[in-house]
Amino acid sequence: GAGVSQSPSNKVTEKGKDVELRCDPISGHTALYWYRQSLGQGLEFLIYFQGNSAPDKSGLPSDRFSAERTGGSVSTLTIQRTQQEDSAVYLCASSFAGTGGYEQYFGPGTRLTVT
Amino acid sequence: GENVEQHPSTLSVQEGDSAVIKCTYSDSASNYFPWYKQELGKRPQLIIDIRSNVGEKKDQRIAVTLNKTAKHFSLHITETQPEDSAVYFCAASTGGGNKLTFGTGTQLKVEL
Numbered sequence: 001g002a003g004v005s006q007s008p009s010n011k012v013t014e015k016g017k018d019v020e021l022r023c024d025p026i027s028g029h030t031a032l033y034w035y036r037q038s039l040g041q042g043l044e045f046l047i048y049f050q051g052n053s054a055p056d057k058s059g060l061p062s063d064r065f066s067a068e069r070t071g072g073s074v075s076t077l078t079i080q081r082t083q084q085e086d087s088a089v090y091l092c093a094s095s096f097a098g099t100g101g102y103e104q105y106f107g108p109g110t111r112l113t114v115t
Numbered sequence: 116g117e118n119v120e121q122h123p124s125t126l127s128v129q130e131g132d133s134a135v136i137k138c139t140y141s142d143s144a145s146n147y148f149p150w151y152k153q154e155l156g157k158r159p160q161l162i163i164d165i166r167s168n169v170g171e172k173k174d175q176r177i178a179v180t181l182n183k184t185a186k187h188f189s190l191h192i193t194e195t196q197p198e199d200s201a202v203y204f205c206a207a208s209t210g211g212g213n214k215l216t217f218g219t220g221t222q223l224k225v226e227l
Contacts, residue, residue: 031213033213033215035217041220042121042204042218042219042220043204043215043217045215048213048214050213056214091158091159095213097213102213103161103164104161104215106151108157108158109158
C-alpha cells in the first residue's frame with residue numbers, strides 16, 4: 001500500500017515568509033509525528049497527534065511553529081516568519097498507536113531552505 | 116525529558132567484520148527502543164526494535180541487546196556488507212505517547 005507522503009519535496013523561501021508543509025499518513029494509522037532533521041544531525045521531535053486527543057506540542061521550538069491535523073488524517077505544519085535557522089528537512093511519520101511502542105513509518109521529508 | 120546518547124559518531128569496518136553501536140538513555144520509564152537506518156538522501160527506515168521486557172532480539176545479521184539496569188542498548192551487525200553503509204539512529208520512547216527521542220546517529224562505512 002501507499003506509504004507516508006509529504007509535499008512539497010523541496011521548498012525555498014525568503015526569510016520572513018510563511019510556509020506550509022503537508023503530510024499524508026498511512027491509511028489507518030492514528031498517530032502522526034513531525035520531526036526536524038538539520039544537516040548532519042539527528043531527528044528532533046516537534047509535535048505528535050493521536051486520534052482526537054490534544055496534540056503533544058512539547059517539541060515545537062517557538063510559537064512561530066504550529067501544526068494541525070484535519071479529520072484525523074492529513075497534517076499541515078506551518079512555520080510563520082521563517083528564519084534561516086529553520087532550514088532543515090522536516091519529516092513526518094505515522095504509526096498505529098498504543099502502549100508498548102509501534103513502528104513509525106517516515107515520509108520522504110520536505111527540505112526547507114530559508115534564504 | 117528523555118536524553119539519548121549514541122556512540123561512536125563514525126565507524127569504519129572491513130567487509131565481513133562486525134559492527135557495534137551503543138546508546139544510553141536517561142528515562143527509566145522508556146520501554147521501546149527502535150533502530151533506524153538512513154541512507155543518504157533517503158527516509159529513516161526501521162531495521163529492528165526491542166521492548167523493555169526483552170533482553171535481546173535477533174533478525175538475521177542484526178541483533179539488539181538491552182540492559183535496563185544500566186540503561187543502555189546496543190546494535191550489533193555481523194558479517195557486514197557494503198550495503199550496510201548508512202547512518203544508524205537509536206531511539207527511545209516511553210510508550211504511551213510513543214514520541215521518539217533519537218540519538219545523534221552513527222555513520223557506518225563498510226570498506227571492501
